[in-house]
Amino acid sequence: xxxxxxxxxxxxxxxxxxxxxxxxxxxxxxxxxxxxxxxxxxxxxxxxxxxxxxxxxxxxxxxxxxxxxxxxxxxxxxxxxxxxxxxxxxxxxxxxxxxxxxxxxxxxxxxxxxxxxxxxxxxxxxxxxxxxxxxxxxxxxxxxxxxxxxxxxxxxxxxxxxxxxxxxxxxxxxxxxxxxxxxxxxxxxxxxxxxxxxxxxxxxxxxxxxxxxxxxxxxxxxxxxxxxxxxxxxxxxxxxxxxxxxxxxxxxxxxxxxxxxxxxxxxxxxxxxxxxxxxxxxxxxxxxxxxxxxxxxxxxxxxxxxxxxxxxxxxxxxxxxxxxxxxxxxxxxxxxxxxxxxxxxxxxxxxxxxxxxxxxxxxxxxxxxxxxxxx
Amino acid sequence: xxxxxxxxxxxxxxxxxxxxxxxxxxxxxxxxxxxxxxxxxxxxxxxxxxxxxxxxxxxxxxxxxxxxxxxxxxxxxxxxxxxxxxxxxxxxxxxxxxxxxxxxxxxxxxxxxxxxxxxxxxxxxxxxxxxxxxxxxxxxxxxxxxxxxxxxxxxxxxxxxxxxxxxxxxxxxxxxxxxxxxxxxxxxxxxxxxxxxxxxxxxxxxxxxxxxxxxxxxxxxxxxxxxxxxxxxxxxxxxxxxxxxxxxxxxxxxxxxxxxxxxxxxxxxxxxxxxxxxxxxxxxxxxxxxxxxxxxxxxxxxxxxxxxxxxxxxxxxxxxxxxxxxxxxxxxxxxxxxxxxxxxxxxxxxxxxxxxxxxxxxxxxxxxxxxxxxxxxxxxxxxxxxxxxxxxxxxxxxxxxxxxxxxxxxxxxxxxxxxxxxxxxxxxxxxxxxxxxxxxxxxxxxxxxxxxxxxxxxxxxxxxxxxxxxxxxxxxxxxxxxxxxxxxxxxxxxxxxxxxxxxxxxxxxxxxxxxxxxxxxxxxxxxxxxxxxxxxxxxxxxxxxxxxxxxxxxxxxxxxxxxxxxxxxxxxxxxxxxxxxxxx
Numbered sequence: 001x002x003x004x005x006x007x008x009x010x011x012x013x014x015x016x017x018x019x020x021x022x023x024x025x026x027x028x029x030x031x032x033x034x035x036x037x038x039x040x041x042x043x044x045x046x047x048x049x050x051x052x053x054x055x056x057x058x059x060x061x062x063x064x065x066x067x068x069x070x071x072x073x074x075x076x077x078x079x080x081x082x083x084x085x086x087x088x089x090x091x092x093x094x095x096x097x098x099x100x101x102x103x104x105x106x107x108x109x110x111x112x113x114x115x116x117x118x119x120x121x122x123x124x125x126x127x128x129x130x131x132x133x134x135x136x137x138x139x140x141x142x143x144x145x146x147x148x149x150x151x152x153x154x155x156x157x158x159x160x161x162x163x164x165x166x167x168x169x170x171x172x173x174x175x176x177x178x179x180x181x182x183x184x185x186x187x188x189x190x191x192x193x194x195x196x197x198x199x200x201x202x203x204x205x206x207x208x209x210x211x212x213x214x215x216x217x218x219x220x221x222x223x224x225x226x227x228x229x230x231x232x233x234x235x236x237x238x239x240x241x242x243x244x245x246x247x248x249x250x251x252x253x254x255x256x257x258x259x260x261x262x263x264x265x266x267x268x269x270x271x272x273x274x275x276x277x278x279x280x281x282x283x284x285x286x287x288x289x290x291x292x293x294x295x296x297x298x299x300x301x302x303x304x305x306x307x308x309x310x311x312x313x314x315x316x317x318x319x320x321x322x323x324x325x326x327x328x329x330x331x332x333x334x335x336x337x338x339x340x341x342x343x344x345x346x347x348x349x350x351x352x353x354x355x356x357x358x359x360x361x362x363x364x365x366x367x368x369x370x371x372x373x374x375x
Numbered sequence: 376x377x378x379x380x381x382x383x384x385x386x387x388x389x390x391x392x393x394x395x396x397x398x399x400x401x402x403x404x405x406x407x408x409x410x411x412x413x414x415x416x417x418x419x420x421x422x423x424x425x426x427x428x429x430x431x432x433x434x435x436x437x438x439x440x441x442x443x444x445x446x447x448x449x450x451x452x453x454x455x456x457x458x459x460x461x462x463x464x465x466x467x468x469x470x471x472x473x474x475x476x477x478x479x480x481x482x483x484x485x486x487x488x489x490x491x492x493x494x495x496x497x498x499x500x501x502x503x504x505x506x507x508x509x510x511x512x513x514x515x516x517x518x519x520x521x522x523x524x525x526x527x528x529x530x531x532x533x534x535x536x537x538x539x540x541x542x543x544x545x546x547x548x549x550x551x552x553x554x555x556x557x558x559x560x561x562x563x564x565x566x567x568x569x570x571x572x573x574x575x576x577x578x579x580x581x582x583x584x585x586x587x588x589x590x591x592x593x594x595x596x597x598x599x600x601x602x603x604x605x606x607x608x609x610x611x612x613x614x615x616x617x618x619x620x621x622x623x624x625x626x627x628x629x630x631x632x633x634x635x636x637x638x639x640x641x642x643x644x645x646x647x648x649x650x651x652x653x654x655x656x657x658x659x660x661x662x663x664x665x666x667x668x669x670x671x672x673x674x675x676x677x678x679x680x681x682x683x684x685x686x687x688x689x690x691x692x693x694x695x696x697x698x699x700x701x702x703x704x705x706x707x708x709x710x711x712x713x714x715x716x717x718x719x720x721x722x723x724x725x726x727x728x729x730x731x732x733x734x735x736x737x738x739x740x741x742x743x744x745x746x747x748x749x750x751x752x753x754x755x756x757x758x759x760x761x762x763x764x765x766x767x768x769x770x771x772x773x774x775x776x777x778x779x780x781x782x783x784x785x786x787x788x789x790x791x792x793x794x795x796x797x798x799x800x801x802x803x804x805x806x807x808x809x810x811x812x813x814x815x816x817x818x819x820x821x822x823x824x825x826x827x828x829x830x831x832x833x834x835x836x837x838x839x840x841x842x843x844x845x846x847x848x849x850x851x852x853x854x855x856x857x858x859x860x861x862x863x864x865x866x867x868x869x870x871x872x873x874x875x876x877x878x879x880x881x882x883x884x885x886x887x888x889x890x891x892x893x894x895x896x897x898x899x900x901x902x903x904x905x906x907x908x909x910x911x912x913x914x915x916x917x918x919x920x921x922x923x924x925x926x927x928x929x930x931x932x933x934x935x936x937x938x939x940x941x942x943x944x945x946x947x948x949x950x951x952x953x954x955x956x957x958x959x
Contacts, residue, residue: 005846009834015765022762023833030753037720037749041742044727048663049734052934056664056731060919063669063722071721072714079710082760087703089762094699159536160629162694162769166835169766173695175630176535177623180696193844197769197837199529201536202456205840 012167012188012213014149018089019169025085029078093170096183100151101223105142107154107161107174110203111135112194114142118223122230125194125209140230141191141212145219149185162198165211171197186213244335247328251320271316272309276341283310297333390928391895394884400802400899415500416902421486422800423507428474428482429869431514434522435469436865438462443824443858446851451841457527459841461542465521467530472551473514475781476643478789479650480596481510481561484589486800488565490893490900491583493574493909498567502560510557516550519543529839531640534621534632538613545614552607555600558646562596565589574892576911581924583891583915584667587674588653591681595642595649598685603639606632630696637688645684648748648780649677651788652719655741658795659723660916661889662738663730664932667916669722676715683712693764702761709759716752720745735933736810737887740791743818747783751776754829772832775825783821790817790868797872798886802899803879809871817864823857888932890916890923 011017050056104115111126123135124142131139144150154163156176164171165184172182196207214222214229222229248254256271277292285308290296299306304316324332401418411419441462445454454462485503489496497503520526520543528537528544537544569582569590582590610632612618619625621632652673660667667673689697689705697705723745732738754776757763767773794814798804827850836847843851885894892911896904912926921929 005830005834005850019762019766022760023757026757026760026763030756034749034753037724038746040724041727041745044724044730045732045734045742048727048730048732050664050731050934056932058664058731058919059729060666060917061668061725061728062666063672064725067721067725068669068672068718072718075717076710076714079713079756079759082756083706083710086706086760086762086764090693090702090765093765158624159539160533160695164769164835164837166766171694171765171768175623175696177629178696193835195835195837195840199460199533199536199839201527201540202460204460205456205837205842 010167010188010192011169012186012190012192013165013169014185014187015089015093016167016169017187018092022082022085022089026082029082033075093182096151096181097149100149100183102151102153103142103144105152105154105163105174106157107163107196107200107207108157109159109201110196110207112142112163112196112207112209116143116223120222120230123209124211125207127203127206129206130203139209141210142194143219143222143229144184144186144211144213145216146186146189146213148216148219149183151181151183153179153181155179159200160198161196161200161207164195164197165192166195167192168211173198184211186211189213189215240331240334241338242335243328244331244333244338247324247332248335251323256316270313272312274336275339277339278337284308285310285312285314294333294337297336298329301329301332390930393930394895394897396897397901399901400897401902402802402899404902413504415496415504417485417489417497417500417503418800418900418902418904420503420507421482424477424481424485424510427507427511427514428477431469431473431518433869434518435466435474436862438466438469438521440858440862442466443855445841446843447855449843449845449848449851454841456841458525460527460529460839461521461525463839464526464529468517468521468526468547468551471530471643471647472554473517475647475785476554476558477510477561478647478785479654479792480558480565480589480592480646481506483585483654483792483796484561484565484592484650487796487893488568488586488589489572490896490904491586491891492569492572492577493892493905493911494568494572495903495905497564498572499564503564506557506560506564509560510554513550513553513555513557516546516553518550520545520547520550531636532607532610533636534610534613534627534629535624538610538622545611548607548611548614552604552611555604555607558596559600562593562600566593566597569593574909574911577892577924578911580670581911581914582674583653584656584670584673584677585650585653588649588656588677591677592646592649594678594681595646595684599639599642599646602635603643606635606639609635630692633692633695634689637691638685641688641691642681642684644777644780645680647785648788649680651744651785651792652677654788654792654795655723655744657889657891658737658741658791659726660918661795661887662735662741663727663732664918665726665728665730665916666914666919667722668725668728669718670914670916672718673722676718679715680712683708683715687712690759690764693761694768706759706761710756713752713756713759716748720749720752733933734811735794735807735887736805736814737791737795739811739814739818740787740794743814743821744784744787744791747779747787747818747821751779751781751784754779766835767832769838770832771828771836771838774838775828775832778825778828783825787817787821790814793868793872795887796893797875798882799893799896799898799900801876801879802882803875804882804886805868805875805879806871809867813864813867813871816867817861820857820860820862820864824854824861825857827851827853827857883930885923885930886933888929890918890929892924895923895925 008020011020101117105124106113110130112124114122114124122140122142123138125139128136154172154174155178156174158176160176161174162171163174168184170182170184172180174180190213192211194209194211196204200207212229212231218229256269257274258269280292281289282292283289290307296307302321304318305314308314401416411423414420441454442459445452445459451459485497524543526544526547527542528540532548569586609620613620613622613627617625619627621627621629623629656667656673687705687709689701690709693702757767758773758776794810831847831850834847836843882898884897892909895909909925911924913922913924915924923929
């Protein structure tokens with residue numbers, strides 16, 4: 001982060017490129033007006049100051065209709081040019097192109113959450129103190145494509161917020177109880193500030209986040225669930241891992257593969273935790289080790305008793321292959337591959353869930369349904 | 376260029392003799408606390424208001440100082456977030472509702488409207504006293520709310536946050552609700568007084584422009600304040616009674632509140648600034664010895680602001696989720712309301728043309744007003760324009776713009792009025808040197824405080840942020856440094872004005888050689904202002920000819936440079952000879 005401000009603020013969107021000429025146009029006119037007033041004022045004050053002891057001699061000037069007319073109509077005409085230009089820019093912000101992808105952003109005290117058409121969900125930013133530890137790890141950025149208009153629809157869960165992006169020269173009040181929409185059309189790669197601009201309570205000033213503009217093809221991959229462009233370990237709904245998690249739920253895998261279990265907890269797992277398993281070297285029952293890669297994971301599902309991990313009984317049924325299609329099996333593997341430590345939550349964990357990491361309850365069959373229960 | 380010359384040259388009449396200073400004036404006619412608390416004299420009530428709002432100004436100023444100090448550090452230098460939120464709310468509520476709105480109407484309006492139109496008192500003296508009590512009761516609630524426990528909603532009190540906040544919103548809103556009635560009473564009183572109690576010859580075309588400004592202000596107070604009263608009552612109904620009006624969670628509409636709130640609160644900024652414009656017209660003419668340029672243009676622009684000011688409220692809400700075509704319409708109307716202010720500034724400038732200008736404290740404050748108000752006015756255009764407001768909305772640009780108009784404009788006009796009329800109100804003169812020094816210091820400090828905020832706003836720093844990105848720090852430090860200069864500037868009048876009560880030179884009846892009727896009374900005035908019924912024979916600013924509104928000559932005005940005793944009728948170089956010249 002740079003520690004000083006440039007003369008001209010950073011521009012990163014079509015609206016910003018339109019804003020600057022209008023802004024400096026108004027600066028030029030109003031600056032000229034201010035200079036005119038100041039110079040005349042200073043000149044009059046010096047020219048017409050009363051010298052000591054001099055006679056007071058002033059003309060009796062009452063006014064001039066022509067001058068009044070002149071300085072009524074001239075400013076009015078200039079102001080109307082501001083108005084017309086401003087309307088043109090405003091129009092470009094309000095009128096959304098019909099084919100633009102739509103992103104939903106939810107404001108709440110004190111965080112921003114975004115949902116993508118592919119089902120991806122990102123915590124754009126906010127006060128970490130108002131999030132669970134898990135969510136704090138999932139703070140990412142609102143991913144936007146370069147040089148493509150995106151429609152963003154906002155709603156608030158509680159009070160009025162305002163989604164302001166200085167580099168885009170745009171802001172919009174995020175009102176509870178109604179949708180408001182705007183268009184972002186980024187023109188520059190990079191990360192940009194998001195501020196909450198409508199006062200919303202104690203941590204208003206920490207309700208800040210990041211926008212990340214990526215190349216359009218990278219955005220496409222992200223939308224399809226193939227890339228973690230948001231910069232946080234969120235699971236990506238619609239991705240293979242997300243689908244795999246749904247199978248994981250359906251097949252009741254979590255009833256034995258309990259996370260974070262062990263001595264001292266109430267949980268009595270019958271199978272090892274799968275969190276952070278991928279890529280680890282695993283000791284096997286009866287000696288030897290194996291690297292937990294895709295082939296090993298697949299084998300352990302299809303033929304669980306072939307390579308049993310040291311310290312565990314071979315109790316897993318061997319009939320899972322008949323319950324999943326090969327595609328679904330791939331998705332299960334993708335999920336386990338994705339599953340980071342802390343990524344899975346124990347069945348009895350009833351922490352209120354913003355969104356993000358998979359939950360044990362309720363089963364979420366569709367990406368859009370997955371956010372419905374938490375608002 | 377055609378210059379309109381109304382009259383043929385006349386020989387100036389001789390100045391009236393200095394009135395005999397009466398033994399009894401409104402200050403010493405009675406003594407004791409009760410004589411003040413039960414008075415119905417408009418001048419004493421004006422003093423009651425002056426003392427009360429000065430105290431509130433100190434409270435609001437301390438809150439502002441804490442806010443600025445806290446912003447020295449990007450993570451908050453001295454306050455927690457909750458404390459910071461309470462501080463800027465206290466600053467806003469106290470300064471707006473308890474200082475700016477009553478400032479000129481209730482202090483100088485009360486004190487000088489009757490004197491300037493040749494009346495003995497306001498139309499309803501008891502209502503006037505009641506307005507002060509109502510104001511103090513409301514202010515008691517509001518100050519209790521912001522100081523004990525605090526309010527954290529900001530002065531705009533937007534629901535649903537304000538209907539859910541666990542802080543002292545209820546007594547605060549109730550207090551503001553009550554002070555509104557005081558504002559209505561004052562407005563009603565002044566409006567009726569101007570209509571019914573003008574002395575013989577004081578036609579509408581001869582009213583001083585301060586009176587026109589007060590008339591326009593009363594119009595806004597009468598029509599606007601009931602709306603905010605309704606709004607605040609509805610907010611209380613939602614908070615206390617759980618009636619769903621603004622909170623969508625119980626069936627309300629938060630944008631409705633903003634419409635209702637700004638329907639009052641936008642005209643309310645004209646309640647604050649229009650009286651200041653009236654003061655400026657009085658002082659500029661007096662200290663340049665000129666007739667006002669474009670009397671009718673200035674008078675009608677005040678009324679124009681009052682009327683059109685009611686049609687622009689939603690320009691606070693371009694990004695709040697209002698309809699596209701409303702935004703277009705309100706932006707258009709806002710462009711219209713900007714014009715009358717421009718007209719006034721140009722007319723004031725033209726008034727100085729070929730004047731004979733001296734720079735005593737009231738004039739210095741007024742010149743500072745002209746510069747700062749112009750900046751405040753033109754920066755409003757950035758916010759009136761849709762395309763720029765969608766970025767600048769709710770940033771420090773708005774904060775800077777608002778303070779340029781309200782502090783650079785209104786507070787300086789208030790200071791100008793205070794210095795202009797102080798000798799009339801108290802019979803004493805304050806220190807010439809220190810008053811000029813304070814005007815200069817305030818002007819410089821003000822610039823340093825608020826110009827950096829325009830830069831911050833352009834770069835997008837949001838308002839009401841105790842935590843901000845590192846790159847904004849340098850401008851915040853600059854602003855706080857300026858604020859300390861500004862604070863010092865405000866401290867000076869707090870010292871030399873009270874001192875002048877005891878050590879000041881006694882002021883003659885007309886120390887500035889001004890034309891208004893108020894200067895025909897002795898300083899300080901007697902209880903009923905005039906011993907005779909004044910008969911006005913000419914307009915308010917006949918400085919070129921050198922006659923007051925009664926057609927009598929003017930005493931010699933104070934000399935320009937004599938700091939030690941500029942208020943003697945005779946300047947250091949002997950009597951100043953008046954030569955009247957009329958050009959066409």
